Amino acid sequence: MNMFVIALAVLVSVVAAQQYVPIIAYNNEHNFDGSYRYNYETGNGIIANEQGYLKNAGYPDIEAQVAQGSYSYTGPDGVVYTVTYIADENGFRAEGAHLPTPPPIPEAIARSLAFNAAQGKRK
Template identity: 50%
Template sequence: MYKLIFLASVAVVALGAPPKAYNNPNEIPIISLQSEVNADGSYKYSYETGDGIRAEESGVARAAGPNDEGGEAVQGQYSYVAPDGSSISLVYTADENGFVPQGSHIPVAPPIPEAIQRSIEYNLAHPEEDQPQKRRP
């Protein structure tokens, strides 16, 4: 019985101890932070950190039209230093056309080979030939 009381007392003391203080020597400071939210649904924010990360974004709410094409139009940019030391910057918009990023680090598709481009142009100019043929029994 005494052993049970002793073990329960040790458990209470161990669980009741305050947690260790969080101390991160690599803590990155926030140099600037701004945020603005307006009653009309528009907003704007920006921040910069001590390790060179910068971001800003603004957006406006759009009223729904007859075809429910409302939504939000957003534009912004961010930049940071990549692990290899290069600077990465991205500018973007997001609206009814989707998310459209622009940056020199974004891969670009290779050009369409000339023969394939001619084939595409021919198919667009002759859509009637795209119809499947009916089989005869």
Template identity: 50%
Template sequence: MHSVVIALLGVAALASVSSAQQQPSSTPEPIAIVKLLSDVQPDGTFSYEYETANGIKADARGALNNAGTENEALVQQGSFSFVADDGVTYSVTWVADENGFQPQGAHLPTPPPIPEDILKSLEYNAAHPEEEEKSERR
């Protein structure tokens, strides 16, 4: 029984030493906000913009479209940029609406283009749905 207690105390001691090593030794310096603008209207429209001393910038604006209907949607658009550890400034513009969050940036991957033959096939199928249904019955 004593060996189990000693083993558990040993594990607890190792865990506390391990977690102590993972914590930073000093508190990071706060980053100053050098610009902050915010405007919120009673109708729900809003905009904001901020910039920090380390080069982070962000802005957004939004409005509630089709308020009170089943098609009600909060539509927002904005951008942000920051300087990464590699020294490169990364910028993203975005829209968020009933279709979801749609970011764009030079560093973000994009899907390859749809081959022209596939596009033609899709257009043909959309224009001739009855022919497609008949061929499925055979």
């Protein structure tokens, strides 16, 4: 019987220690044309929104689903981080002040790329 009481006490303490994060705002809209929009906000400061639509509908060779939106959250360091993004026929692209960015292309390589592109146009 004592083992049961100990096990029950451990279970109750584990359940009580879990955090509950309420959803304080939520909207979700889907339209017949394939477009949509949603957003939500949680009690711990997470905010997200996205909207999407079908681009060039009815043209199978160039049709593309487009989704764009953003999300924000507070990091362990207390800073609010925000990411904005778009996903379409050109892939997924995200931006945020905290995200790494590639270094600039060196000038000599940029000139070489421009030269190569110009050569391709002459054919």
